Amino acid sequence: MVSPKYVCVIGAGVSGLAAAKAFSTRGHRVTIVERSGDLGGVWEPARSYPEVQTQSPKELYRYTDRAMPDSYPEWPTGPQVHAYLSDYARSFGLDAMLRLNTGVSGMERRADGRPGWTLALTNKDGAASIEDFDFVAVCTGQFNEPRELHCAGKDGFVAKGGQVLHSSKYNDPALTKGRRVVVLGGSKSATDIAVNAVKAGAREVTIVMREPVWRIPYFIGGLVNFKRILYIRAQEEMFPGWGIGAMSRLAHRIAAPLVWANWRGLEGLLKTQLKLKRCKMVPKERIEDGVNCSVPIATPGFYPMVADGRIKAVLGSFDHYDGDTIVMSGGERVAADVALLAIGYKLGVPFLPAAYQAKLVDADGQYRLYRLIANPDLPDLGFVGFNSSFCTVLCADLAANWLVRYADGQLARQPSAQQMRENIEMMLHFKRVERPAAGVYGGLCVAPYHYRHFDELLADIGTKEQKRGGLAGRFQPPDADAYAKFLASAPDYRAAA
Numbered sequence: 053m054v055s056p057k058y059v060c061v062i063g064a065g066v067s068g069l070a071a072a073k074a075f076s077t078r079g080h081r082v083t084i085v086e087r088s089g090d091l092g093g094v095w096e097p098a099r100s101y102p103e104v105q106t107q108s109p110k111e112l113y114r115y116t117d118r119a120m121p122d123s124y125p126e127w128p129t130g131p132q133v134h135a136y137l138s139d140y141a142r143s144f145g146l147d148a149m150l151r152l153n154t155g156v157s158g159m160e161r162r163a164d165g166r167p168g169w170t171l172a173l174t175n176k177d178g179a180a181s182i183e184d185f186d187f188v189a190v191c192t193g194q195f196n197e198p199r200e201l202h203c204a205g206k207d208g209f210v211a212k213g214g215q216v217l218h219s220s221k222y223n224d225p226a227l228t229k230g231r232r233v234v235v236l237g238g239s240k241s242a243t244d245i246a247v248n249a250v251k252a253g254a255r256e257v258t259i260v261m262r263e264p265v266w267r268i269p270y271f272i273g274g275l276v277n278f279k280r281i282l283y284i285r286a287q288e289e290m291f292p293g294w295g296i297g298a299m300s301r302l303a304h305r306i307a308a309p310l311v312w313a314n315w316r317g318l319e320g321l322l323k324t325q326l327k328l329k330r331c332k333m334v335p336k337e338r339i340e341d342g343v344n345c346s347v348p349i350a351t352p353g354f355y356p357m358v359a360d361g362r363i364k365a366v367l368g369s370f371d372h373y374d375g376d377t378i379v380m381s382g383g384e385r386v387a388a389d390v391a392l393l394a395i396g397y398k399l400g401v402p403f404l405p406a407a408y409q410a411k412l413v414d415a416d417g418q419y420r421l422y423r424l425i426a427n428p429d430l431p432d433l434g435f436v437g438f439n440s441s442f443c444t445v446l447c448a449d450l451a452a453n454w455l456v457r458y459a460d461g462q463l464a465r466q467p468s469a470q471q472m473r474e475n476i477e478m479m480l481h482f483k484r485v486e487r488p489a490a491g492v493y494g495g496l497c498v499a500p501y502h503y504r505h506f507d508e509l510l511a512d513i514g515t516k517e518q519k520r521g522g523l524a525g526r527f528q529p530p531d532a533d534a535y536a537k538f539l540a541s542a543p544d545y546r547a548a549a
C-alpha cells in the first residue's frame with residue numbers, strides 16, 4: 053500500500069515535466085516550482101540564442117508517451133521544442149501544477165519530524181514563504197547558473213562601448229550586425245553563435261577556444277545520420293563499461309585492433325568531410341577518449357566559414373581587455389565591440405544546505421548519485437535529468453519513472469542504502485580511473501552508455517519486456533516508443549489514501 057505524497061518538483065524544464073508526470077500518474081499531489089516566468093528550461097524563448105536547434109534528432113529528443121509532431125524537422129528549432137513541451141504540459145495537466153516565478157532558495161529537513169523537506173520559496177517580488185513537502189524532485193538542470201569570467205580591463209572595454217554577454221543572454225542577432233564579435237568557447241553554442249553572427253552581418257567574427265575538439269556532422273560522410281553511428285548499441289559496446297567481468301575485459305582486449313581501426317576510420321572521414329587540416333582544427337585527442345556529453349555537433353557552415361576566413365579561429369582564452377581590444381592568453385590581440393562568452397554553466401544545487409551538499413558532491417566535483425538519481429544519505433529527495441546524455445528527454449523520462457517507484461518502495465530491485473553506497477563507489481572508481489572522460493560534468497553524463505544505463509533502469513523498475521531486437525537491434529538508436537511499451541509492462545500501482 054503506497055500513501056500519496058505531496059511532492060515538490062523544482063524546475064519546469066524537460067526533466068521537471070517528466071517528474072511531475074511520473075509522480076502525478078502514480079497518484080501523488082505535485083507542485084512544480086519554477087523560478088522563471090515560463091516552462092521549458094533551456095528551451096524557454098527568453099533564454100535561447102537565435103537559430104538554436106537540438107543536437108539530438110527529434111525521435112531521440114522526446115518523451116516515451118509523446119512523439120514530436122511529424123511536421124517538425126529532424127533537428128527541431130528551439131521554438132518548436134518549447135511548443136512541444138508546452139503542449140506536453142497542457143495535455144497531461146502539468147500546467148495546472150505549475151507555480152511560475154517561484155524560486156527555491158533553501159531547504160531543510162522538516163522540523164515536525166515527518167519525512168520530507170521544508171522549502172524556502174521566493175516569488176518574483178521577493179516575497180518569501182516556506183512550505184512542507186513529503187518528497188522533493190530536483191530538476192534544475194546543468195545549464196542554469198551562467199559561468200562568469202573576470203578579466204582585467206573589462207570596465208575599460210565597456211567604457212569604450214564594448215559589450216560583454218554570456219551566451220544565454222544573446223537572443224537578438226541585431227546585437228552583432230555590423231560589429232566586431234568575439235565568441236569565447238568551443239561548445240556547440242559557441243560555434244552556433246559564431247555562425248549566426250556571420251549570417252547576421254557582423255563586421256568581423258573571431259572564435260576563441262582552448263583547443264580543437266572532434267565535432268560530429270549531422271550527416272557523417274554527408275550521407276549517414278549520425279544517430280545511426282553514434283547512438284547504436286554496437287558502437288556503445290566498443291567502450292568497456294563499468295563493473296565488467298574478466299571475460300568481458302578479455303573480449304575487449306581481443307577486439308581492440310578492430311575497435312581502434314573503427315575510430316581511426318571515423319577520424320579520417322571527419323578530417324576529410326570537415327576539411328579539418330585546412331581549418332587547422334585537427335584535434336590532438338583520440339576521438340574515442342573524449343566521447344561524452346561534451347561532444348558537439350558541427351554547426352552547419354562553421355568549418356567552411358573558418359576555411360574561408362569569415363570566422364577567424366584563435367586557440368587560447370581571454371587574458372585581459374585593453375581598451376577596445378581583447379588580449380588572448382597567447383598574446384594575440386583582437387579588437388572587438390561584442391564579447392560573447394559561451395563558457396557554460398556552473399553545476400550545483402545551491403539551495404541544498406552545506407551538510408547535504410557534502411554528501412552529494414565529493415571534493416573533486418564528482419556527484420554521489422546511485423543511477424545518477426538518488427543518494428542514500430539524502431532521504432526523500434531525488435534528481436531527474438542529472439543523467440544527461442545525447443537524448444536527455446528519454447533519460448529524464450526513464451529517471452522520473454525510476455524515481456517515483458524508488459520513492460514509493462516499488463522498484464523491482466529496490467536497493468538498500470548499503471547497495472547504493474557500494475555501487476556509487478564502484479561508479480566513482482570507473483569515472484576517476486577507468487574512463488576519465490565519464491567524469492565530465494561532475495560525472496553526470498551517461499553518454500556513450502545510453503543503452504547500458506537504460507537497461508539498468510528498466511531492470512530496476514521491473515519491466516517484463518525489454519527486447520533488444522537481436523543483431524538488427526544492435527544497429528538501431530534507442531526507440532522511445534519501444535521504451536513506452538517496456539515501461540507499460542512493469543507492475544502497475546497507484547498511491548491511495
Ligand SMILES: Cc1cc2nc3c(=O)[nH]c(=O)nc-3n(C[C@H](O)[C@H](O)[C@H](O)COP(=O)(O)OP(=O)(O)OC[C@H]3O[C@@H](n4cnc5c(N)ncnc54)[C@H](O)[C@@H]3O)c2cc1C
Pocket residue numbers: 062063064065066067068085086087088091092093094095104105106107108113154155156157191192193194195196241403436437438441442443444445
Ligand atoms: C542550447 C542547448 C541545446 C541543447 N540541445 C540538446 C540536445 O539536442 N539534446 C540533448 O540531449 N540535450 C540538449 N541540451 C541539454 C539540455 O539541457 C537538456 O536536453 C534538457 O533540456 C535539460 O532539461 P532540464 O529540465 O534537466 O534542465 P533545464 O532545462 O535547465 O531546466 C531547469 C529548470 O529549473 C529551473 N530552476 C533552476 N533552479 C531553480 C530554483 N532554485 N528554483 C526554481 N526553479 C529553478 C530553471 O529556471 C529551469 O527552468 C541542450 C542544452 C542547451 C543549452
